Amino acid sequence: MxxxxxxxxxxxxxxxxxxxxxxxxxxxxxxxxxxxxxxxxxxxxxxxxxxxxxxxxLINGHHHAYSSFARGSMFVADKYSNNFVEVLENVWWRLDKALTLESVKYSAYVMFIESIRNGVTTVLDHHASPYAAAGSLFAMREAADDVGIRSCLCYEVSDRDGDAILKEGIKENVDYINHCKKNNPEYGSGMFGMHASFTLSQKAMEECVSANSSTGAGYHVHVAEDIRDQYDCMKKYGKRLGQRLFDLGILKPNTVIGHGTYSSDHELEMYKEADITMLHNPESNMGNAVGVVNVNYLAKKGIRVGIGTDGYTSDILESIKVANVLLKHTAVDVNVGWPEIPDMLYKNNREVVNRTMGIKAxxxxxxxxxxxxxxxxxxxxxxxxxxxxxxxxxxxxxxxxxxxxxxxxxxxxxxxxVAFDDKEIAAKSREVAQKIWDKIK
Ligand SMILES: [Zn+2]
CATH class of the missing domain: 2.30.40.10 (Urease, subunit C, domain 1)
Incomplete structure (x- = not known):
């Protein structure tokens, strides 16, 4: 007591x-x-x-722990990126391919510790480590349990690295979701993670849906973060992203989508009808120069909009401040955003955790x-x-x-x-991060 x-x-x-x-x-x-x-x-x-x-x-609705290991690294800026897909290729996919289970665990430790220092007690994370997919969510959960933080984890499946890695990611999601049901679910739960439409073929998406059919878990997926995701979907499948997800049965009340920046009114109607949550990531969107979602418009449409930091920071109070000024700046209207901005963090993230982890926080x-x-x-x-x-x-x-x-x-x-030795973890993390940087060419 x-x-x-x-x-x-x-x-x-x-x-x-x-x-x-x-x-x-x-x-x-x-x-x-x-x-x-x-x-x-x-x-x-x-x-x-x-x-x-x-x-x-506080609750962070969308994060990527492994991004902790990009801080201060030279590979983040050693190549010129013409667009967001090239940012993924030049930065994030180089980093995630170098990850080992040890570095997955240590990057999770430092992200969770940074979260604690910023008052975040529950994190939804979207993880990728293509050459260390099996066991990755379990390694992160060990770190979360050592720190004492609540987490809802998923592996962001894609078939960008071939069929074997796709299948490993699918299995990791299902194994982890089922593991969490029996192991302190109020501290850790799983979702079915998918990277994004443009890195998932129809066959891959169908395999995901089939594998997740018995777990009851929702999906956590990037949608229309950049307009190229929308273009890719229309070109390959003759429909918009929302329709593709709807047709596959991915839009459910416990599903969350990151971004949704380029969504038509028809897609927004589908998201509202399906009762999913959209997660706004203002600093990441600005940093990647991919455009801005109009939070006020989504809220007025009746869509639940939560907020995440998307690997950019673990300081969600900073992100909510940025969301506020970003909305007013882009709308050229000082009156917008109240109560929509605070509601993202204080009402809608709470609802997300209730739906994905089954807890009131x-x-x-x-x-x-x-x-x-x-x-x-x-x-x-x-x-x-x-x-x-x-x-x-x-x-x-x-x-x-x-x-x-x-x-x-x-x-x-x-x-x-006071709950554990954070300085020892930080020292070990610096060693592990250096090993990963040395692998990145
Ligand atoms: Zn993300």
Whole structure:
């Protein structure tokens, strides 16, 4: 049992949004009591929040852990890329082909640690390591369990590297999904990952759907990140991406699609009808110069839009700030984005985790996971129930997260990781990353 006292609680629960001085009790990983004042009994580990602002742990809807190993590397900029497909060929597919199971695990460690430091307690990751596909999701899960973070993992299947690797990726997804069902599913679950339409032949897609038919898991796939994906689909199959996915039965309520930037109104209707979630990745989209999805338009259409960082950063609070200014900038309208922008992180990512992992997270109320972050934030303007979202959006940053608790367990306390030796992992990670860089020609 863990009892948090003296907390200014931003619950993100609309029915009880702010408790100025309150407590939270977590038992067996779940919030069993939350209220104002002091609890009637002080039980278990007592954590004094010392009047800090306390919020639910954040959720990252779309990430790529292996991208951690691109940081500072020379191969990221040693070739000229004319377009997004060439970015994949010149950067990401060179890196993912060099990965071994050891580097998959260490890149996952560092991404999960970076996530913790930025207050992220649940991550949906989309993984590729074509020459180390078998066992890759299991290796990442070991890292997640060591860190104590929640994860929803998938292997991004494609047939860009031939049939044997395609089949290995399909098997990895199915094996991992089934493994998670029996092994602490509230901490780790699996989805069926697919890279993107333009790297998946019809035969490959059909093999994926057939293999996933018995798991019940949703799909996690990149869609129309770049307009070439849409062109490729129309040229090869005579239909748009949304129609291709619909015809294969991939659009389900627990399916998530990354980006969806170039979607027609008809496709958006299909996504709404199928009740899928679209995941916006603003910094990645800007960095890859692939264009911008109009979040406001999608939300007005009634589509659930969540947010991810897509390997660009693990700081989701930074991404939500960028999403806000990017939307206003592209719309040339200062009035757009409220509440659509905060809803992506605080409502829709919560719904994604509920649908893909079967847990209630991203909210502080009875029955929700005991995932809590403390913010080192002293406002110099009034903060109350009606305006705290503006303080989160404009004032709080990932680096202000001082303490992270997941399932009642303290992972980081006063900016220090206390649950494991993060410095030893960082040192080993530098060795492993160097070995991978040396392989990339
Ligand atoms: Zn992605």
């Amino acid at each position: 863990t009892t948090i006292v003296n907390a200014k609680i931003l619950t993100l629960d609309d029915s009880n949004p702010y408790i100025d001085n309150g407590y939270i009790i977590i038992d067996n990983g779940v919030i069993v009591d939350i209220g104002s004042g002091s609890p009637s009994k002080m039980e278990g580990e007592i954590i004094d929040a010392k009047n800090k602002y306390v919020m639910p742990g 991203g909210i502080l109320e009875k029955g929700a996971m005991g995932d809590i972050i403390f913010m080192n934030y002293t406002p110099f303007t009034p903060l109350h129930a009606d305006n705290y979202m503006a303080h989160i959006l404009f004032g709080m940053t990932g680096r202000a997260v001082s303490t992270v608790i997941i399932g009642g367990k303290v992972i980081m306390k006063d900016f220090e990781i």
